[in-house]
Amino acid sequence: MRYHAGDYQVIVIGAGHAGCEAALAAARLGCKTLLLTISLDTVAYMPCNPSVGGPAKGNVVREIDALGGEMGRNTDLTYLQMRLLNTGKGPAVHALRAQADKFYYAQKMKETVEATNNLTLRQGMVDELLSEDGRITGVVTHTGATYKAPAVVVTTGTYLRGKIIMGEVQYQGGPSGQLPSLKLTDSLLDHGFQLARFKTGTPPRVHRDSIDFSQCEIQPGDEEFYHFQFSDQVEPRQQLPCWLTYTNEHTHAVIQENLHRSPMFSGVIEGTGPRYCPSIEDKIVRFAERPSHQIFLEPEGRDTAEYYVQGLSTSLPEEVQLRMLRTIKGMERAEMMRPGYAIEYDAIVPTQLQLSLMTKEVQGLFTAGQINGTSGYEEAAGQGLIAGINAAQFARDRDPLILDRSDAYIAVMIDDLVTKGTNEPYRLLTSRAEYRLILRNDNADLRLMEIGHKIGLLSDERFARFLKKKEAIEREKGRMRTTRLKAEEINPKLSELGSAPIADAASLEQLLRRPEVSYEVLSALKPSPEDLHPEVKEQIEIQTKYAGYIEKSYQQIEKQKKLEQKLIPEDLDYGVIKGLSSESREKMSRIRPRSIGQASRISGVNPADISILMVYLETHGKRSVANA
């Protein structure tokens, strides 16, 4: 029996990393928001690796923080270990990565959700989407509860028609022993969506006390105190180490002998898996020449004995997994607490979305996270935040927030998804960004806080701190430009650092551009009159040292922006534009790019088509309006 269960402005389906960010954003923007989840016990749950961040992904977490989202804060509150990776490779690729306490993380996030105004958290599995005349109107749960709202965000993760596969064993299920969502797929199909079938997997978990850590290499956290938030309110946490060991020929032999029982090779799995996280059986087949592979042993939390066996993702039968584990050094007596498994799930083809993450087919319907073909908690959270913001904007009849590829990794990801689609679960990599030097870990606040504040998610207090920082950076940059050091003042230091001496005098800025010279060295000689925050010093160092490259990137961005700002009317009929190649016409009609810039990124659309499109737009009075 269906019954009316309530009216909301925004409904979010699924309370994973996308769903939590979406619901929190919508509620914080003042919308009456409902967050529905299959189980209240798995809010913000991490069914796979217990970590947050890393290259590109860590930048996303900081971007979320700068926009006023939750993932950075929640990680800082709960982490087990924090490391800044890639420190030897330059600031553009510095990457903050936390080992997460997955139980504490989930608990804290649930607390935040529960404590947020305008936000109702409720258990319920959505079976059906309701719509009228191409507009979403609400959802119906499996118990018949009917909730109404003008905006709905779907974040089903791997639950949609989820299927667990482990050797010959397979059953319908969500991750980590959860229920799958079986009926919602039909409702999406009824609404005309094209779906894809993807696959991912997870390794087994073993009992801490069954591991001989003395046989493994210790991987401690950084001694320096790092955190995701741009804030001075973060408390350091006691850190736990991870451990490194390796597979060997015995491990590989066990896998080889049982390859015929692997669903990957027996053809049971139909979903497309990601190339960047192949199962161990995949790895030993594709890279047969490698005698061993790294295995990281990572604690899943402070108050649990479970250890995650990173590097051993597998869908081999349970008993093979155990035999395989016990061939590994330090794991000879391993007790497996949960087996690894592969999971297949439905996703929607993301080219059916707009850059706002609203579907083109159904007004007011948004999707975010794994349902859009991505993988990873950070990717999910980044999309969830944008979808939540834009659902709230839609519900309040306001323009969507659309970030540019030069603003954020989040935008790179969304643009890639909706413009090019993906034929495997999409993971963010720094190499996907054309402006990697701009989208740094250190400057997410400078890139995004103004946007976060303007949209209404970033508090006035945090914004005030940001403005103070920004002004201090400008002041100090000015001082660096105008303060000069004479040859006799700096040359001894330069020769000590192995840098060529100067002839006469040079500004601090000129000196800092030299790779050998650091800000610390210069400020020791000519200190700033102010007591500068470390974040300010970091900016001075990076912005000065890399000024040439950064400037080049900005020039490219400027050039491209002109194209991004030439908007294409949503209702443009590509069929009447003479001269377009049929491939371009078909693709542009389907993808309906928002701007000339986006159109030029569609594969198969060539510059002649772009010129023709521009001619048409210019001459038919449907001119684009600069999106100032």
Add this chain to the structure above:
Amino acid sequence: MFSIHMWIVFELLVSYDRMVMHMVLNGQAKRKVDRLGENCMNHFDTVAAIATALGEGSIAIIRVSGSEAIPIVDKIYRGRQRLTAVDSHTFNYGHIVDPETGEAVDEVFCAVLHAPRTYTGEHVVEIQGHGGIVAVQRVLRLVLNHGARLAEPGEFTKRAFLSGRIDLSQAEAVIDVIRSKTDMAMKLAMSQVEGQLSGKIRSLRQKMVEMMAHIEVTIDYPEHDVEDVTTQHVIAEGRQVAAEIDRLLAGATTGKILREGLKTVIIGKPNVGKSSLLNALSRSNRAIVTDIPGTTRDILEEMISLRGIPLNIIDTAGIRETDDVVEKIGVERSRSAMNQADLVLFMVDASRPLEAVDQELLAAVRHYPTILIQNKLDLPRRVELQELRQLAEGMQIVETSVATGKGLEQLEAAVEELFLSGGIEGKEGTYVSNARHVALLEKGRREMLEAIQSAELGMTLDLVAVDVKNCWMSLGEVIGEAVGDDLLDQIFSQFCLGK
């Protein structure tokens, strides 16, 4: 973003822009007050391109458009007055001179047109030269080396739209022309690109993508047991790449195709019509080198530009004097002439049955790119076509009557096709004859040198990677390969990653 198949539409651009120019010059353009264009226009840099189709027409025009157009051309122009000093809408006679060597490259008229009454709405200089492929490309390269960027396909016209210089009906007419020319342009470009240059660049890029994948994987997977890329490694690999690009560019700047043309021999028995053919080809095609001061006169009559392809007819003097290389020096001498040849034009007299000497020569040319010409078809045919086909297996056969001029066009088409299909290969390495390719290769080399320099200065990998990637993209543009997912493909196939 616009790198996708830029080269394909290069040819296209030529006709596209030319047509618009005609419209504007014919006074059909209705001034439209445009808004967007004027906002953007100031930001546009100065671009240049050849605005006439290769090998057509009696003059060649290089169009330079943008705020710096006049000073840039002025740097390489020597005339009565500086171009920066002349009035708008004037034609100025002078020479284009390479400022480095002082050598005069072409005798030109420069039309100086100040904004906004130009067809792009910007400052424009149009350099009208003699149109030989060599001279035109050299002039374009000089312009590019002195501060202009090569125009993107359709860019002049795009600027014209944006500044409101053409209206709807004209724009649509232009589009029809573009589209109808695309297939042809694509075909030509494809055939060229399947040739040696693209092969070389592909293997170079493959080498680079392996290095880049290695850099990227150490960045994106910092904890994987992949050995870190050292700057030494980047420097060593980078130097190899730069040297390889240098070799390609050396082929472009000093390569014989530009310097000397394709070495071509006309072979055939006495009185088959060799010198008549040479005369006919010279008459109907512009001589590449004219009596511009600083160029040599003695090669004038040997160098012809056939549909934009420079041909250097070897031993012309010999043919002229005796009209008979074979008679005088025999088959052996012909063979040695052939040995230097990039292209053999082999003539038989179709009005007489094949003789032993024909067969002997035919056997000798078998291994050279050869076009077989059956001449004297104004007379009754006496040659056995079937026999000829057998002997000339694999060769293109054209029928001509040099005396009446019949069939010359087919001959030219055959030479062009053979050239564009890569059937004619240079003996001194890969030809890079296209100024756009040269410009991109030079850009790529600069970028790689910057990468090496950064690495040597101890810059971090994230910066070095930027230059390496730029170089890789520039090389990709030469062969029309856009930046796609091939880097990611390489990362995942080269390295074993996973959770």
